[in-house]
Amino acid sequence: MSGGHRLLDLGCGPGWLAVAFAPFVGSVVAMDPEPTMLAAAQDAAAAANVQMELIEGSSYDLGSHLGMFQVVTIGRAFHWMDRGDTLRRLDGLIELDGAVVLFNDVRPEVPENAWYRQYSKVVERYANIEACIAPQRLRHEASLLASPFGQLERVGVIERRVVPIERLVDRALSMSTSSPEQLGPLSDQLAQELLSEMTQFATGGTVVEVIESQALIARRG
Secondary structure: OOOOOEEEEEOOOOOHHHHHHHHHOOEEEEEEOOHHHHHHHHHHHHHHOOOOEEEEOOHHHOOHHHOOEEEEEEOHHHHHOOHHHHHHHHHOOEEEEEEEEEEEEEOOOOHHHOHHHHHHHHHHHHOOHHHOOOOOOOOHHHHHHOOOOOEEEEEEEEEEEEEEHHHHHHHHHOOOOOOHHHHOOHHHHHHHHHHHHHHOOOEOOEEEEEEEEEEEEEEOO
């Protein structure tokens, strides 16, 4: 990517990917169906002093009116999309030498990540799974290999981070199944329970997280 390229962050959530890539491309479009997520993305862009266009919409709203992109980034939201339909639509929006890049993260079972099991239990107890399309059983690789974007490469980076427990709450509320729009008043209850549960693992209000950030890069063969 270069300063002349356009990037679409599809299912952008609070905009972390869009904000991170903004300094390296000519322009960024951040798209999400939830107004609260777009508002959070706008706040994140302002805090980082970057510019991006915000569009309310889902993968079903992809079309030629958006223009062409060099790269389309998608985080965990890809689980909840009609992946075949989304990739077919993106085929008409991505430059011939462009790519779809799926982002994910995993946590190795190391002592520093002892807090994560309890964190996940709390979030799953509140998550409104019925409000979303259930993920298909096929892995993303299978969907990509059956699409025009069948040339795959995975890149991973493992790092140790110090994370304020408040940021863990923000992370839970940015997920499609546990966002404030899905949970309503229960979102405050989730936030308080997470803060309470994470305090026992925290030192100075932070936990240590060992995380592997993964990018699955899919290009046309």
